[in-house]
Amino acid sequence: MRARRSCNQFLRSASGGLILTIAVIFILASARVSVGQKSASSFVISNARVFDGEKIITGATVVVSDGKIAAVGPKIATPSDAQIIDATGYTLMPGLIDSHVHIWTRDVLASALAFGVTTELDMFMRWRQAMHWKEQESKGAFDVADFRTAGTCVTSPAGHGTEEGFPIPTINTPEEAAAFVDARIAEGSDYIKIMYDFGDNYSVMSRETMAAVVRAAHKRGKLVLVHIGSYEGAIEAIEAGADGLAHLPHDRPPAKEFGTFVKAHHAFVETTLAIPRFLFGNDGGGDTIVDDPLLAPYLLTSDTGLLKGIAPVKAQVHGMILHHIQQLRNPTPFEIRERESLKGIAPDQYEAFSNAEETLCLLDRAGVPILVGTDAANGATAGALMHAELDTVVKAGLSPVEALTDATSVPAKIFSLNDRGRIAPGLRADLLLVRGDPTVDIGATKDIVAIWKQGVRFDRDAFRESIAQRNEAWRFGRGWWPWSDLRFGGNSKVHVSVTEGGPDHASGTMSIEGNVKSGIAEPFAGVMYFPVGWGFSPVNYSGVKDLSFWARGNGGSYGISIFTQSRGRVPASVPFGASKEWEQHTIPLSAFRTDGHDITGAFIGGDRMGIYQLEVSRFRFGSGASIGVDLIPMPAIPGSKGKFSASRLIIGSVTKESPAEVAGLKTGDTIIGVGNEKVTDPERVKALLWQSAPGHMVPIEIVRGERHQIVNVTLSEHP
Template sequence: MSMNKMVLSKNNWLSLAAAATLGAFFLLLPEPQSLTNSFVLGPVQLFDGETQLPQPQYIEVRQGLIHSISAERPNSDAPFIDSKNPDGSPQWLMPGLIDAHVHSWGNAQQQQLSFGVTSAIDLFSAAAQLPQLKTSRDDLSQAQQSDLWSAGTLVTAPKGHGTEYGMQIPVLQAPDDAEAFVAARKAEGSDFIKIVYQSERAIYKSMPSISQQSLQAVIAAAHRQHLKAVVHIAEQVSAIDAVKAGADGLVHSFFDSRISATLLAELKQRDVFVIPTMTVYEAAVRGSSAQQILLQYPDLPLSQAAKAALAGAKNPRIPAHLYQNLIDNSRAMHQAGIRLLAGTDAPNAGTYHGLSMVLEVALLQEAGLTFFDALHAATAAPAKAFNLPQRGRIAVGYRADFLLLPALSQATDLLQAKVYKNGWAVKLSKSPPQRAAVSAGALADFRHSVTPQQGAMFVASSDQMMQGQSSASASLQSQGSPATIKVQGEIDTTAPYPWAGVAWMASPDYLQGLDFSGISHLQFQLRGSAGQYRLLAFSEGNQRPAEFSFTATATLQQIEVPLQQLKGLDPSRITMLLWTVNTGNANQTFEFELTAPVLLANP
């Protein structure tokens, strides 16, 4: 979930003929003729989550549950939905997708459902939402969001991964605390336990980790309390420790090395499932699948938010050839019979809730899974691995959570799906909700206050929130002409992502942005320690910022930033603008002054 993780670890491509069909995406399929969640639908070609049935079937749904599946149309008084294509051929029916690795906040569950993800596995979120999640997923009424099972608060060490997001969470101090720690998570409503672990033998160390003894103690405590325990790993030595400690699943794979015969044997013998999260790794390491599958086609009606989230995630610090290790490791695990589950790690950089499941299915195919094997990894397999009741299958007694599609032969066909949740046809916008718009003019008036006129706050910011050692402080210089914010500090170049400077934030919680769509340029003046500086711009759901570099001197320089040049930024939901000194070859102190930024309207 962190940018640090990207440093650690984090073909079935479309033919030109297939690309010609993309203009039909989000096709409006026949609407159900019933105002209830009871109906008969057919005839359909059926992929039930496990296998393809050889002949077309009719599905009867009663009050949101699948009542019967038969080759003949049932004698029923329920409304009938004719699911033939215009040419008379039957459409396809398959279970709703299950994303086995997400982090849900804001409108994530609505985004998931709009793209056919009817259930999802959350692997770190606020514990306060857990009781509500349990209540909503038991409801058979008309739903506007996916069902969610969650680990709630993860298990991590003091200052470990998960503590860097600005919110206070409990941390595990020692192995003896494991039983009580797990009990507290269970009491909060966690459906399973997620553990963050890095072996002491790992070559690259990022953030502090619990010990191997604590790992073993937490897994044992989870099992005693009848909870599954899954482990976040980023390299092979950590994976080996986690599997031998009794983990039920690994919630990432690794690309630091090719998988060993020893680890394959352990995974197989212990029946450990693996969520490779191909999409988030591919975006960071190779960085081409979103462009090849989705973004290069102008007729594909993606929102600006989706395009921004999927673009510009490649991490130049990671050699692109390392992604081949992940492909080869996933292929080896699949060939050995290891259970692979489709999970995207959305909304990390290069991902988008729901939509990234299309990429995950395609990337699993690249790793050697057949198309229907990949669909199994995105439906029945995660339902079984996480014990999700009545999900992941088209079967009698199961939820009527399914996708109706004109065709089903490649990953992008999923984008044409009509989505049913609890038997109700889903009508959700695939675009996120509109945000309040900023106005042209100054963001602040530093003559009177550091509080912005638009947005929530200006605040000193540094990589200490990611366990870096840089520092920054800010003070208002209201008596000068022009008035400025003065920023002083030290940049630590040894951090994976060093920064130190001052940030404007659209909202206090960093989760909700403001709409800059009507703004063409951002203008400001800056003077300070001579050298290179950067403006980092963040938008909702994208943890990797867009960057603009510039040079500063001891005299005020006016800088004008064209927003359209900020690759990977969604201007309709900007959350933070950060002015920071650039990194050099050694630690350095710095000082700079920034005038109130001004927004210039589109002509």
């Protein structure tokens, strides 16, 4: 191995146009270009069992032309030049519609489509992202599901929805309702979502305010859904004129008249039962999705961890919630009603999940419209969870045909999506082809043969490979992604693999094979590192003086670029060479024209035409020192009191035999300071540790129980 290379070499201007190349990422990202995107073509699906969204047609032919369904029936003439797809033994159905999701990232839309969900109905997301993605959709985006959105939810100060970690407007009085609803519509809300749930540590708006919001929304022609947490809340929401309930209430067994009450008020109900089933049912948790061979190859490692965390809880959770409400000094009238409701629940009923199943069947028998929704992205994976939701509602008592209807034509009708939800002439060719017969065995929806969005076939094989590559890069470390111009309309490709070991006692090495091709003005291929795990969100690494990594390659010229929030679309880049021997490269952050206070990402790769090989190991900012804890940020709930009135940083886990364990830090401790600086962000904690060398002792200020104390931790070097 060669000695450390002098940083002076990196201060020269970048060659090969890498700065311009990487800057193009942002420019192209704003103009929607999809992997494998192509115009819709004409094709014919023959010999299919067709579930058209309402009924079954056997031995049918479906003709698709220019993204729409041209004809459906058992005896249909087929165009002579059309592609023929023999669907013998298969079932064709409309693309599924998930009636309750939260689109926090674009991955939600991509994952949904990969599992046959062609339309997502969002129930709370960042409205600016919604506007941006809708603009992309208008230009054609065939690698993600279509969506509609509630945008910003309607909630009270310190109400449910204010805890997501970003500020949102809140409503106090009925008099504010008209202006509040107008603001949501101006932001692009397709319908209105109200939070009317006491939650845990949340406030709730008055009945009068909720009713005023409903009236204001109806005056402007918008549907209103209400998030509720109890039967009392459900009844009050429906009495206020809500069009639908965003969840099934299941805090107690339903009264016999509940179904006729909901039906008489012409309201609908969304299911969102799979996650509660995983938590309170008797047949396994989220690991049932992770372990399913039909679903697992399409799941990210980061998501499988979340799913495995949705595990059955014990009946004591009922007692914990009740105890919390009983300890409130000044409960609201709503909380008093919740307390009385919880007193009437037997723990075994809560754990058995029977209340939810009974409520669903009661509503179904009464003729209440049921919409299948998952609450996906609220601790689970979009798309895959839809199949678990279908399975859940069938196990609860609905027939497979009813479940499929409630996931296709029913939500399309309720939300006035008149161009989809059924297989009929003139409608969008949003289609799902599966092996077997899901109208008999609902599990057949998972055995997917093909997916079309507006007549364009989704490349599921390419999606599976991209998931495998992202999972492989994740093995090198959280936040690493394969990254090339392919996702922005180019033809360049990158393949990564991770092996154990490496130079200087490294724990792992990432091998990068780039194939840079001419497809856009400035092609590139390599890997991206996102400090927060995904997306260009800024972190504060101020005080960290440099970054370092080991590299070896095939003698070519490569580059490393740093993105910052202040520079936006234009990163700063520094070239480096990599021979066949391992070399350590240390580059001051000043070479990237940053002090590190707002770093959003780092790119390593090449932009010269042709194939290149590069291996990277021991990539780190500063010293890379670690104490061996997993930190969980808990955002403040605006307007709340007590421990939720301020942001907190909780130790989620402590690595065995780590410096933290040796020093006595424990899971559940709140870290409030490192050295002389107060902290609430895990990335800032990392940066403060990286300013010190391994072996150095750092004082960590914590709160354990109600007691503040200082724990001195001796840093170790993370391999």
